[in-house]
Amino acid sequence: MPTPPEWLTDYAKDEWYTQTAELEALRILSTMDLSMLAMYCQQVGIFRQAQEEMKREGNELVVTTPNGALQPNPLLGIANKAADLALKIAGQFGFTPSARTRIGTPVKEEEDPLAELLNRRS
Template sequence: MTGTRGPLPKPPALRMLEGNAGRRSLDLTAGVNPRIEIPSPPKHLGQEARKEWKRITPLLEELGLISGLDRTALALYCQAAGRLSELETAFNGQVARLVADGSDYSDAVYKASYAVTPSGYAQQSVIVQLIGKHREQVNRYLMHFGLSPAARGRVQASNYVQPSLPGMDPQPTAKPGFAMFAVPS
C-alpha cells in the first residue's frame, strides 16, 4: 500500500489535549465515526462473493470496522475474493484432470501453469495470471478494512461517539424531518 509508511499520525483531538506542541492548526472535524451496521449486499454479487459477504460482515461488525458507507468497498472486496476462489477452483480442476490422465502432481501443476508457445518458450497461462491479479486486489482490499496483520494498526474502529473537547459546546441535537421546523411551545 503506497503512502502508509511510518508511524500513524495522532488524532487531532489527542494533539489538542496534549497541548498542540507543534502549534500547527488542528482540523478538529477529522475523525468521522459512522454508525456501525452491516449494509445490505448488492444484487450483482456472485455466489462465492455472497458467501464471503456473509462470512466477513459479522466479523467486521464485531470489530466496529463496518458501516453503511462501506457497501461499495465491501462489495469490491467480496467480488474479488469470490473471483479468486472461482479461479483457484478452476485451476485445481485442471490439475486434477491432468493427474487423472496419468501425470504426477508436480508435472500437472506445471502443465496447468504454463503453456508452450509456437516458438518453444514456456508462457504463464492466463488462469495463473488472473489468479495473481486477483490475489493482489484481495490483498489491497484487506488492507483497507484492516484485515491483514500489517493493516490492523492502521485502522480505527468506529465507536459512533463524537469526541467532546474542552472549550467546545456540544452540537445541538436536530429533530429529524420536518419536526426541525416546529415552533417550541
C-alpha cells in the same frame, strides 16, 4: 446485517457474509463502506473461482498454446491480479495483521478460564 449485492458471485457472497459478521461484531461496519466491501468480496470470489478452474484443469501453471508455445496459465494471472486487488482493499478495512495495527482495530479477546478463576479468588 446488510445483504450482499445481487451481482456478487457465490464465492464473493460467502466472503461477504464472513466479513460483514466480523465487522458487525467489531462494531465498525458502516453503510458508507458497503461498495468497497463488495469490491473486496468480488475480488476474493474471482481469486477462488480462478483457483477452482485451475484445479479442474489439473493445476497446470504452464499451458501449451494452440501453436505449441508454452505460456503461463492465464488463470494464474487472473488469480494473482484478483489477489493483489483484494489485498489492497483489505488493507483499508484492516483485514490484514499489519493493517489492523495501523488502524487500531480492536482485537477480540479470547476467554481465559485460568484468568477467570484467578479473578474469583481475588
